[in-house]
Every structure is written in C-alpha cells, then in structure tokens.
Amino acid sequence: MRLALVHTRYQLLETVRVPIAVVGSAFFPTVSMLFFVVPFSGDDPVAATYATASMVTFAVMSTNIFQYGIGVAEDRAQPWDPYLRTLPAGPAPRFAGRITAGLTMTLLSLIPVVVVAAVATEARVSAPAFLAALGTVVVVAVPFTLMGLAIGYALPSKAATVVAQVVFFPLAFGGGLLFPPDSSPGFITAIAPYLPTRGAVELMWAAVGDFRINPTSLVMLGVWVVVLAAVAGWAYRRDEGRRFH
Amino acid sequence: MIVARAIQATRRYGEVTALDRVDLDLHAGELVGLLGPNGAGKSTLLNLLVGLRRVSSGRVELFGGDPRNPVYRRRIGVTPQETGLPPTLRVGEVIDFVSAHYPDPMPRAELLDRFGLADLARRQTGGLSGGQKRRLAVALAFVGRPQLVFLDEPTTGLDVTARRELWEAIRQFHAEGGTVLLTSHYLEEIEELAQRVVVLGRGRVLADDTVGAIRDLSRVRRVSLVAPDLPDLPGVRGVERVDGVTRLLTTDSDQFVRDLVRSGVAFSDLEIRPTSLEDAFLALTTAEPTTAEPAVAGATTTAETTTAEPADA
Numbered sequence: 001m002r003l004a005l006v007h008t009r010y011q012l013l014e015t016v017r018v019p020i021a022v023v024g025s026a027f028f029p030t031v032s033m034l035f036f037v038v039p040f041s042g043d044d045p046v047a048a049t050y051a052t053a054s055m056v057t058f059a060v061m062s063t064n065i066f067q068y069g070i071g072v073a074e075d076r077a078q079p080w081d082p083y084l085r086t087l088p089a090g091p092a093p094r095f096a097g098r099i100t101a102g103l104t105m106t107l108l109s110l111i112p113v114v115v116v117a118a119v120a121t122e123a124r125v126s127a128p129a130f131l132a133a134l135g136t137v138v139v140v141a142v143p144f145t146l147m148g149l150a151i152g153y154a155l156p157s158k159a160a161t162v163v164a165q166v167v168f169f170p171l172a173f174g175g176g177l178l179f180p181p182d183s184s185p186g187f188i189t190a191i192a193p194y195l196p197t198r199g200a201v202e203l204m205w206a207a208v209g210d211f212r213i214n215p216t217s218l219v220m221l222g223v224w225v226v227v228l229a230a231v232a233g234w235a236y237r238r239d240e241g242r243r244f245h
Numbered sequence: 246m247i248v249a250r251a252i253q254a255t256r257r258y259g260e261v262t263a264l265d266r267v268d269l270d271l272h273a274g275e276l277v278g279l280l281g282p283n284g285a286g287k288s289t290l291l292n293l294l295v296g297l298r299r300v301s302s303g304r305v306e307l308f309g310g311d312p313r314n315p316v317y318r319r320r321i322g323v324t325p326q327e328t329g330l331p332p333t334l335r336v337g338e339v340i341d342f343v344s345a346h347y348p349d350p351m352p353r354a355e356l357l358d359r360f361g362l363a364d365l366a367r368r369q370t371g372g373l374s375g376g377q378k379r380r381l382a383v384a385l386a387f388v389g390r391p392q393l394v395f396l397d398e399p400t401t402g403l404d405v406t407a408r409r410e411l412w413e414a415i416r417q418f419h420a421e422g423g424t425v426l427l428t429s430h431y432l433e434e435i436e437e438l439a440q441r442v443v444v445l446g447r448g449r450v451l452a453d454d455t456v457g458a459i460r461d462l463s464r465v466r467r468v469s470l471v472a473p474d475l476p477d478l479p480g481v482r483g484v485e486r487v488d489g490v491t492r493l494l495t496t497d498s499d500q501f502v503r504d505l506v507r508s509g510v511a512f513s514d515l516e517i518r519p520t521s522l523e524d525a526f527l528a529l530t531t532a533e534p535t536t537a538e539p540a541v542a543g544a545t546t547t548a549e550t551t552t553a554e555p556a557d558a
Contacts, residue, residue: 002345003345003346006342006345010331010334010338010342013333013334013338014331014333014334017333017334017369018333078329078331079325079327079328079329080329080330080331082297082325083323083325083329083385085296085297086295086296086297086318086321086323086325087315087318087343087346087347088315088316088318088319088346088347088389089315089346090315
C-alpha cells in the first residue's frame with residue numbers, strides 16, 4: 001500500500017514534469033466546449049448541461065486512451081521498466097500506482113471543461129448531481145482505462161500512438177458525444193448503442209439530468225468492459241511472456 | 246554459504262539456446278567476474294539470477310529461493326546493462342524512489358557521496374552525461390544495503406578516472422563483506438577486481454577458476470607451420486588449416502616445439518607469435534572444446550576445428 005502510493009507519486013511527478021502532456025489531454029474537450037457548446041447551446045441550461053456531460057465523457061475517454069495507450073507502450077520500451085522488476089516488489093504496486101495516477105490525471109483534465117461550462121454557459125447541476133457525476137466519471141473511466149492498457153501492452157509505442165489517435169475520434173463521434181442526447185443523425189443512432197462511448201455518456205447524462213438510459217447501451221458497455229479486460233489481460237501476459245519468461 | 250546458484254540452468258529464446266546447462270555457485274563474500282564475448286550468455290545468466298527471466302530448464306536460486314519471488318530479491322542490488330533512467334526525475338528522486346522498495350536503505354547522502362554524485366542530486370537524470378548516468382545506475386544497486394550485487398558491464402562508457410572510482414566503490418563494498426557478480430568485456434576490469442573468473446562462451450561455462458589461472462591464458466601462443474599431417478600433441482587448441490598452413494594455439498609453445506621435433510614430422514615455416522589475452526580468449530571460446538573438461542589451461546584436444554567468427558563480437 002505504502003509502495004503503491006510511492007509509485008503513484010513518482011508517476012504523477014513524471015507526468016507533471018512534461019506539462020504539455022497534462023495540457024494535451026484536456027485540450028480537445030475544452031476546445032470543443034468553447035467552439036461548439038458555448039456558441040450553440042450555451043444559453044439553454046438543459047442542452048448546455050448535457051453537452052458538458054458529453055465533453056466530460058469525451059475527456060475521460062481521450063485522457064485514458066492516451067495516457068495508458070502511449071504511456072504504457074513507451075515505458076515498455078525503456079530499460080527502466082525491467083530494472084524495476086529486479087526490485088523486491090511484485091508488479092502490483094507499480095500497477096496500482098499507474099491506475100491511481102491515471103485517475104488523478106483524468107480528474108485534472110476535467111477541470112477546464114467544468115470551468116468553461118460554469119463560466120461561459122448556462123449549464124447547472126445540483127450538488128448531489130455533481131457528486132453523482134463525479135462517481136460516474138470513475139465508473140466510465142474503467143472501459144477506457146482497459147482500452148488504453150490493451151493498446152499499450154499489445155503494441156510498440158509508435159503503433160500505440162497511431163492507434164490511440166485513430167480510435168478516439170470515431171468513438172466520440174460514433175457514440176453521439178458531439179450531438180445532443182436525442183438528435184444524433186440516423187446512422188449514429190443506429191451504431192451508437194454498440195460503442196462503449198454511448199453507454200458511458202448515457203450514464204453521465206442520467207447523472208446530471210432527467211435522461212432515460214437505453215438498456216442496450218448499458219448492456220453493451222458491460223460487454224465492452226469484459227472484452228477489453230480480457231484483451232488487456234491477454235496483452236499484459238503476452239508482454240510478460242515475451243520479455244520476462 | 247551459497248548466496249546464488251544455477252543448476253543446469255538452460256535458457257532458450259525460440260530456436261536459440263542462450264544458456265546451456267550452466268552450473269554456478271556464488272558464495273557469500275566472493276567477487277566473481279563473468280567474462281565472455283557478446284552473445285556468450287552473460288546477461289541471460291544474470292537475468293535468470295535476478296528473476297527477470299525464467300529458466301527453460303534447470304533451476305536458479307537466490308538465497309535458497311526462487312528469484313522470481315520478490316522476498317528473495319530483498320538482499321540484492323542490480324545494475325542492468327542498459328542504463329535507462331526516467332529522464333524527468335531528479336537524481337535524488339530516483340534514489341529515494343528505489344530506496345522506498347527496501348526495508349533498510351542507505352541514506353541518500355551517504356550513497357551520493359560514495360559514488361561521487363553529491364553535486365548532482367538536484368539534476369534531472371535526462372540532463373546527465375553518459376558517464377554520470379552510468380554512475381547513478383551502479384549506485385542504485387547499492388541503495389538497499391544488499392548482500393549481493395549483480396553488475397552487468399558496470400563501467401561501460403566511463404572514462405579511466407570514473408572507472409577507477411567505481412572500482413574503488415565496488416572494492417569497498419566487497420571489503421565490507423558484500424558479494425559481487427560482475428560481467429565485463431574488459432579483461433583488465435576483471436583482473437583488477439575479481440578473485441574468481443567464470444568464462445562463458447556460447448552459453449556454456451568454459452572455465453571457472455582463479456584470476457591467476459585464467460591469466461595463464463596470456464601464455465597462449467599462436468603457432469603456424471606447414472606440415473602434411475600433425476600428430477596428436479598435448480596442449481594444442483583451435484587447430485585450423487588454411488591453404489596448406491596449419492595454425493593452432495598452445496599453452497606452452499616450448500613444449501610444443503620439443504614435442505613436434507620429437508614426433509619426427511616434416512615441417513617448415515614454423516612461426517610462433519604471442520597472442521593477446523583477448524585473442525586467446527576469443528579463440529578458445531569460439532573453438533568448441535571437444536572434451537567435457539571445462540578447464541582451459543592445458544586441456545588436451547586434437548580435434549580439427551574450423552574457427553568460426555565469434556558469434557556476435
């Protein structure tokens with residue numbers, strides 16, 4: 001436990017020392033807030049609140065896909081990683097540290113989105129809804145953390161960077177994150193429930209407003225979690241097998 | 246007390262056998278040098294002993310247990326061949342981070358002082374010179390007050406002064422009762438530090454002896470002569486024939502000449518040249534020994550071997 005905190009601290013320290021990495025993950029959702037949400041639905045409290053929830057989901061997704069997908073792949077390429085395995089600790093503290101640091105970075109990346117929403121739009125949430133949304137962030141971080149880990153452990157760092165970039169936008173778009181809850185274009189309405197982003201964003205919408213979750217989206221989110229956990233687990237063990245058998 | 250051991254340890258990477266039934270006992274307080282050309286299996290043996298890799302067959306032990314179990318790694322320290330430090334962390338932070346894994350680490354200031362890093366504590370490791378990084382990587386092996394350290398080519402990339410300082414630190418650790426297993430390309434380094442030398446070649450232990458005995462390799466001479474057929478003579482190694490010229494290595498060229506003359510073989514163009522220790526060592530590790538006897542000096546073999554290029558030298 002103490003060691004997991006030590007690992008968390010140093011993971012965060014490494015991230016914070018490259019400030020652009022911190023800025024980067026919050027950049028796209030924040031810019032989307034400023035360009036799309038503020039001018040088009042900023043005056044409508046309900047629409048602005050849903051749009052903010054969408055952007056929060058977007059930020060959670062992109063932060064986790066990038067920080068784990070690229071971060072893990074890069075770490076695997078460094079000799080420091082095998083060195084740490086010679087220290088008298090199992091893989092658990094490092095893994096726990098990585099996840100805790102990842103969650104911290106996720107929450108940090110949400111701050112600008114929430115600030116823009118509060119200052120420049122009519123989006124409003126009650127205190128209980130805010131807490132519910134905070135809890136939902138942790139829940140929806142799970143599938144995207146697993147996705148990032150799967151990418152990071154399965155691919156070399158250059159490939160991981162490309163895949164992370166290729167994957168995140170279609171997921172956001174296809175899941176209907178860039179549209180109001182009930183007015184996505186037809187083809188998106190058709191595919192969205194089968195993407196993990198949809199279940200995630202619907203949970204967020206339900207947390208901050210009066211939104212009825214589509215059971216298909218939720219079931220598919222569960223399926224995604226199971227599948228991504230299996231892929232991430234497989235990639236992790238395969239990586240161990242390749243390098244540490 | 247045996248602190249680390251390999252018992253018929255074999256490690257294969259796909260088709261390639263990197264380590265082939267290696268036996269090694271490391272006793273407390275020893276300073277052992279592991280010598281061999283690139284690709285001989287030195288790093289693989291080290292990786293097995295520190296729990297980074299698993300044996301394909303055979304067994305490795307650390308303080309009587311499985312090195313893959315973290316508990317048995319509490320009393321060791323490791324410097325891997327490649328340095329790789331997190332570039333954004335400061336020297337002091339890296340030391341504190343590694344310290345946190347050990348029950349009774351050496352205070353940061355003492356470690357910095359021992360390895361001449363005191364002025365660098367506040368620097369990010371990404372900004373250090375290659376030699377400074379290497380010194381830090383070696384220092385990290387000693388953070389946990391280990392009883393046994395594994396140093397994989399510790400002084401690679403260091404200038405003469407830095408190398409001597411590092412040797413001094415290693416000697417000090419050994420003088421305080423520490424056990425050291427270090428690999429090196431530099432024969433000078435092994436001679437300077439080690440009491441016992443294990444020579445690896447193509448994944449096998451070719452010799453396991455005192456520094457003195459291995460130093461006798463320096464008495465090896467390269468002989469070339471033209472002779473129709475060479476009789477079996479003692480102390481001859483690495484025989485090869487190229488364009489009618491026979492070349493061989495012998496550990497005692499005087500005795501070789503006496504034996505050659507006594508054998509009555511017609512020969513001409515006899516040349517005897519000294520070899521460097523490195524040459525002798527490479528020739529002996531690449532020329533597959535035909536006897537099961539691993540001892541290098543004085544081994545008898547008459548087999549003709551075509552001298553292949555060193556695997557990866």
